[in-house]
Amino acid sequence: MIKDVRLNVNGKEHTLQIDPATPLLYPLRNELELNGPKFGCGLEQCGSCMVLLDGMAEPSCMRTCSSLEGVEIRTIESLADGEKLDPIQEAFIELQAAQCGYCVNGMVISAKSLLEKNPNPADEEIKEGLQRVLCRCGTHSRFIKAVRLAAEKMKSTTL
Amino acid sequence: MKLSDINRRKFLKQSGQVLVGFNLLPLAFCTPNEANVMSDFADKGKNAVDSWIRLNPDGKVTVLTGKMELGQGIKAALRQIAAEELDVGMDMVEIVIADTGKTQDERYTAGSNSIEGSGKTIRNAAAEARRILLEKAAGNWNTSPEELSIDKGMISQPGGKSASFWDVLQEKSLEGEITEKAPKKDPKDYKVIGQPVPREDILAMVTGKSLYVQDLRLPGMIHARVMRPPSYGAKLIDFPKEEVEGLPGVIKTVKDGSFLAVLAEREFDAIKGLQRLQMGSRWEEKTLAPPQDELYEKMFNSHDKGDSIEDSLPSNWQERGEILEAAYTRPFQMHGSIGPSCAIAQMENGKLTVWSHTQGVYPMKRTIADLLGMSEDNIRVIGVPGSGCYGHNGADDAGADAALLAAAHPGPPIRVQWMRMDEHSWEPYGSAMAFKMIGIVDSAGNIEAWRTELWSDAHSARPGGKAGHFIAANTLENPRNFEPGGFSAGSYRNAVPLYGFPREIVHHDFSTPLRTSAMRGLGAYGNVFALESFMDELAHKSGADPLEMRLKHLHDERAKEVLEMLAEKINWSSNRKKGNQGWGLAFAKYKNAASYFAVAALVEADPVNKDFKLQKMVGVIDAGQTINLDGLKNQTEGGMIQSASWTLFEEVKYDSQGIVSNTWASYPIMRFSHVPEIEVHVIDRPEEEPLGAGEAAQGPVSAAIANAIFEATGSRLRDLPLKPEQINWDKLQS
Numbered sequence: 089m090i091k092d093v094r095l096n097v098n099g100k101e102h103t104l105q106i107d108p109a110t111p112l113l114y115p116l117r118n119e120l121e122l123n124g125p126k127f128g129c130g131l132e133q134c135g136s137c138m139v140l141l142d143g144m145a146e147p148s149c150m151r152t153c154s155s156l157e158g159v160e161i162r163t164i165e166s167l168a169d170g171e172k173l174d175p176i177q178e179a180f181i182e183l184q185a186a187q188c189g190y191c192v193n194g195m196v197i198s199a200k201s202l203l204e205k206n207p208n209p210a211d212e213e214i215k216e217g218l219q220r221v222l223c224r225c226g227t228h229s230r231f232i233k234a235v236r237l238a239a240e241k242m243k244s245t246t247l
Numbered sequence: 248m249k250l251s252d253i254n255r256r257k258f259l260k261q262s263g264q265v266l267v268g269f270n271l272l273p274l275a276f277c278t279p280n281e282a283n284v285m286s287d288f289a290d291k292g293k294n295a296v297d298s299w300i301r302l303n304p305d306g307k308v309t310v311l312t313g314k315m316e317l318g319q320g321i322k323a324a325l326r327q328i329a330a331e332e333l334d335v336g337m338d339m340v341e342i343v344i345a346d347t348g349k350t351q352d353e354r355y356t357a358g359s360n361s362i363e364g365s366g367k368t369i370r371n372a373a374a375e376a377r378r379i380l381l382e383k384a385a386g387n388w389n390t391s392p393e394e395l396s397i398d399k400g401m402i403s404q405p406g407g408k409s410a411s412f413w414d415v416l417q418e419k420s421l422e423g424e425i426t427e428k429a430p431k432k433d434p435k436d437y438k439v440i441g442q443p444v445p446r447e448d449i450l451a452m453v454t455g456k457s458l459y460v461q462d463l464r465l466p467g468m469i470h471a472r473v474m475r476p477p478s479y480g481a482k483l484i485d486f487p488k489e490e491v492e493g494l495p496g497v498i499k500t501v502k503d504g505s506f507l508a509v510l511a512e513r514e515f516d517a518i519k520g521l522q523r524l525q526m527g528s529r530w531e532e533k534t535l536a537p538p539q540d541e542l543y544e545k546m547f548n549s550h551d552k553g554d555s556i557e558d559s560l561p562s563n564w565q566e567r568g569e570i571l572e573a574a575y576t577r578p579f580q581m582h583g584s585i586g587p588s589c590a591i592a593q594m595e596n597g598k599l600t601v602w603s604h605t606q607g608v609y610p611m612k613r614t615i616a617d618l619l620g621m622s623e624d625n626i627r628v629i630g631v632p633g634s635g636c637y638g639h640n641g642a643d644d645a646g647a648d649a650a651l652l653a654a655a656h657p658g659p660p661i662r663v664q665w666m667r668m669d670e671h672s673w674e675p676y677g678s679a680m681a682f683k684m685i686g687i688v689d690s691a692g693n694i695e696a697w698r699t700e701l702w703s704d705a706h707s708a709r710p711g712g713k714a715g716h717f718i719a720a721n722t723l724e725n726p727r728n729f730e731p732g733g734f735s736a737g738s739y740r741n742a743v744p745l746y747g748f749p750r751e752i753v754h755h756d757f758s759t760p761l762r763t764s765a766m767r768g769l770g771a772y773g774n775v776f777a778l779e780s781f782m783d784e785l786a787h788k789s790g791a792d793p794l795e796m797r798l799k800h801l802h803d804e805r806a807k808e809v810l811e812m813l814a815e816k817i818n819w820s821s822n823r824k825k826g827n828q829g830w831g832l833a834f835a836k837y838k839n840a841a842s843y844f845a846v847a848a849l850v851e852a853d854p855v856n857k858d859f860k861l862q863k864m865v866g867v868i869d870a871g872q873t874i875n876l877d878g879l880k881n882q883t884e885g886g887m888i889q890s891a892s893w894t895l896f897e898e899v900k901y902d903s904q905g906i907v908s909n910t911w912a913s914y915p916i917m918r919f920s921h922v923p924e925i926e927v928h929v930i931d932r933p934e935e936e937p938l939g940a941g942e943a944a945q946g947p948v949s950a951a952i953a954n955a956i957f958e959a960t961g962s963r964l965r966d967l968p969l970k971p972e973q974i975n976w977d978k979l980q981s
């Protein structure tokens with residue numbers, strides 16, 4: 089059942105020899121050694137495993153590899169440009185928006201997808217944009233503020 | 248300030264310590280072979296300065312703590328304490344956390360006592376180190392230590408010589424005993440403590456570089472999944488061994504009694520093996536009793552006398568006025584860590600290494616020794632952070648699973664990752680509790696008598712040395728049975744009111760059908776819910792202002808102050824009730840010994856849709872001396888949201904077949920759409936001892952919400968979680 093599967097991850101083509109039915113999350117973490125996306129439920133219920141699929145935040149724990157050939161896959165590892173952080177990352181650090189941090193991948197990826205579509209979201213829209221991602225530490229209010237700050241940062245850099 | 252390479256090598260020879268180049272998660276990168284080399288580590292015991300603080304040859308200071316980073320930011324706070332007492336920059340201080348091969352035995356990271364415990368020792372050790380360094384320098388320069396000052400690791404004489412710590416030590420290691428007599432800084436002079444110091448790990452988190460135990464990939468590592476029984480106490484009849492072992496990538500299955508696991512080269516192959524086991528294995532199951540809908544009734548009607556925790560009621564108390572009664576309940580609730588538990592274990596040449604996100608590396612080592620019949624000397628447990636745990640979750644059990652598998656299959660590191668259903672169904676829950684409250688209040692709002700009777704299962708069943716505390720151990724061919732401990736104090740934590748009035752508190756130990764253990768705040772969550780709700784009921788009964796009634800019965804000025812500040816922040820007297828909105832407040836001093844916390848909740852009723860919304864929460868905390876202001880706020884905000892989630896949404900459901908709440912669909916927690924606005928105010932008391940704060944919010948938040956619901960709707964909800972269906976909406980419309 090092992091086959092060649094071609095995945096485009098963070099701008100690079102990879103040919104992996106795996107069972108094509110493997111959910112994307114496993115080769116990302118194991119074969120490609122990307123620790124950003126996390127395993128939380130494997131059921132598309134918690135958002136720990138969020139990645140960008142053609143720019144949209146989606147869970148990676150159930151989507152099979154074979155269904156993602158030809159899709160541009162991006163993980164949190166690709167957001168920064170060398171030392172230069174994405175404004176979302178800067179905002180999370182500035183506001184210290186994390187406790188254990190296990191959910192942070194899902195939050196950052198969801199924020200990325202949201203701000204790309206809607207650079208000026210109202211708080212309710214931010215909440216909606218992060219709704220799929222669970223946080224057990226209760227860091228929610230800081231995440232909302234961080235996304236708001238990121239939006240401001242992006243505005244001031246594009247002006 | 249740095250030593251040259253030659254000096255460094257000499258230094259290492261003399262000090263016999265390998266502490267070069269540690270970063271925040273040093274051992275995460277250890278190769279498995281290195282992990283077992285413990286000869287470099289000379290355990291000098293708890294009183295040695297360098298068991299806690301070391302000066303590294305690379306010009307850095309290493310702090311060693313037996314405590315674990317649980318997402319509470321303990322690393323930053325402990326680094327701050329060391330930097331302050333030693334007068335070095337924060338950027339010079341690194342930290343090594345819980346590792347039985349490197350750090351001292353500090354038992355568990357729990358009960359909000361890391362700052363009070365480890366923090367205190369590190370402060371003493373740093374002060375001692377400072378004293379030693381100053382004395383050495385003074386000796387070298389023929390002056391007295393009082394003449395010298397320290398800045399950023401440089402000791403200097405006014406207008407004279409100066410030298411770095413490392414020059415002063417002259418390639419020797421820092422040696423000495425912690426006498427607790429070394430002068431400590433006057434809090435007035437603090438430069439680092441009390442500041443909002445940023446946590447360094449957040450950069451790693453937002454760039455995907457953070458390392459949790461789930462992220463470790465050791466060379467040659469293989470993957471395991473454990474097939475947990477379908478329900479508590481189920482016995483394995485048979486399983487499709489050949490079929491599973493014939494699956495591609497599967498190395499083998501491991502069976503010991505009813506403990507069943509599959510090992511595979513790749514993670515997804517292990518998952519497929521597990522799925523096959525789940526479909527094809529047969530089990531003999533037990534039923535759970537009593538059924539959930541009879542549980543509280545059974546508690547209230549238990550026939551035991553109970554233990555009196557405190558009794559100051561006069562004999563004729565029943566004659567003092569009208570007796571008011573109310574009963575409250577708290578369901579089983581789960582820790583619900585977002586990352587299911589995980590561990591890696593490796594057995595090599597009779598030596599076992601376990602990487603785990605346990606809250607207690609030493610207790611885990613002892614318990615694994617008991618489980619495997621090994622000598623503790625041959626076991627090393629390395630703490631690596633996991634997802635936030637908030638108490639005793641599946642972490643230790645996953646460690647035991649990995650240890651059993653490593654023993655059955657020596658050689659490669661074996662990674663055990665629990666599935667979501669494993670964590671939901673097998674973690675030890677916060678116990679269900681029931682409360683019967685009785686009170687007498689006069690028309691002026693004076694409480695004449697108070698009686699609390701409470702029922703609860705254990706709030707602590709951590710593996711402290713007995714293998715039976717691991718779930719895997721109960722299922723082995725030669726099972727090790729769970730022996731409940733005698734510790735019941737967790738059940739009545741915060742049951743005794745801090746208020747001054749005559750009272751009696753009675754506690755009943757009640758054995759429930761579910762597995763229970765320590766969850767953030769232990770019994771305090773339920774106890775404060777009942778206590779602070781009942782205070783409100785008594786206030787309303789007597790027509791007193793709930794705030795005034797609390798203040799009147801408090802004799803601790805710091806307690807009053809958090810309440811008074813809170814009232815001012817929300818403008819309590821004029822805002823308490825407006826239209827469909829109501830504020831409720833509550834207070835507790837955690838454990839009656841740690842932080843003071845008062846909180847107000849704003850609830851808005853929506854009679855048309857028969858729903859309500861928690862709009863806002865404002866908290867005021869006094870944790871004594873504040874170490875990291877922002878860390879304290881962050882943790883308190885988090886505790887408030889988590890407690891609001893428990894209070895509004897959470898109940899573990901079971902039926903006779905087992906746990907029903909086995910995913911986030913059947914055990915929902917708060918998502919963004921329900922998150923209220925949060926505000927936290929801190930009363931800093933630099934002259935006071937720092938107090939544990941991590942669990943302070945859990946109890947008061949629940950009662951504040953219930954009290955706000957009462958203000959907004961006129962309905963008194965006494966059964967957690969608080970649901971709109973429990974509200975008498977007709978009352979509101981009329």
Ligand code: FES
Nearest residue numbers: 128129132135149
């Ligand atoms: S792990 Fe993918 S949504 Fe939970």
Ligand code: FES
Nearest residue numbers: 189191223224225
């Ligand atoms: S910060 Fe711990 S789960 Fe969100």
